[in-house]
Amino acid sequence: MDITFYKVENDAIVQASKDIKPDEWDKKVDWIECRSDNRKAVSDYFQKRNSKKEVLECVEHPESHPFSNSFEGVIVLNLSISNATDIYKTDYLSVILIDQLVITVVPQNTDIFNRRNISTYSDKKYPSVSNFLFYILTVKILAQSNVNMSTARTRLQNLEKLLITDPEELSSSDLMSCERDIDELSDIIEDQYVGFGILASLSAANLREGDVQQIRNAIKGFEPLDKAMLRLEKKAESLRVQFMLIQQEKSTKKINVLTIVQAIFVPLTFIAGVYGMNFIVMPELNWQYGYLFVWLIFIGMASGLLIYFYRKGWFD
Secondary structure (H helix, E strand, O other): OEEEEEEEEOOEEEEOOOOOOHHHHHHHOOEEEEEOOOHHHHHHHHHHHOOOHHHHHHHHOHHHOOEEEEEOOEEEEEEEEEOOOOOOOEEEEEEEEEOOEEEEEEOOOOOOOOHHHHOOOOOOOOOOHHHHHHHHHHHHHHHHHHHHHHHHHHHHHHHHHHHHHOHHHOOHHHHHHHHHHHHHHHHHHHHHHHHHHHHHHHHHOOOOHHHHHHHHHHHOOHHHHHHHHHHHHHHHHHHHHHHHHHHHHHHHHHHHHHHHHHHHHHHHHHHHHHOOOOOOOOHHHHOOOHHHHHHHHHHHHHHHHHHHHHHOOOOO
């Protein structure tokens, strides 16, 4: 777990000392960034500040406390983001607001608040650190979600091309896995759309009207992104249905072949059964050409049935 303390000095955000006690956070820091994949360890760390049990629960289990949670002056906002290594899995970024102090809890490998972003801060442009961080969050996560959607779209397009050119290389598990992943990514982006709407409301209280509009314009980018993901969901489902129809058509053809074979051999089996009976009086048994005659019947009936089925389109 990596903990970094920041404070505002001379119109800029600078890194503060690492040895600041919890009871001095309000006075000496403006922002605490916590990077960790172990939410339990994060919860235990912030317990030193005598944080409320409900707040710690929100931090430790963000999946059970999505969006905004308020507890007597403390606001915990849990935002859905894609996992850094698997875009279809959900991670959470938590923002905790305690008066003027902002605490962010992000996954270890998430690069949102990098030095380049932090260096763009100016208290002449942003009235508070929280408003600055909200804007960076919105822009960065929106940009990453657009990249993730493009990745999912490319994957779906490749499967679609394969279905057209070489459906034998596809399996139902490939399409079902793709459809499931796109559904999960769509849920992440939908939750981001809702979560950032709440974030805009939280930041509006301390922003100038122009700055509020700037953040709202950024958040509007989630709306077409959300709609695009819905279209991808429908396309993935349609692709799976097409694949199932192709497989069903193949199965139907196989059943047709078996039916034709059965239809041909049923009368032949009947004739063979008749002449296989052990009756004393069977004139054809003593006929010199009886065996040849039966074979001609077999061939004639089989050929006739094959021609009939062909003309009826059973082999199409």
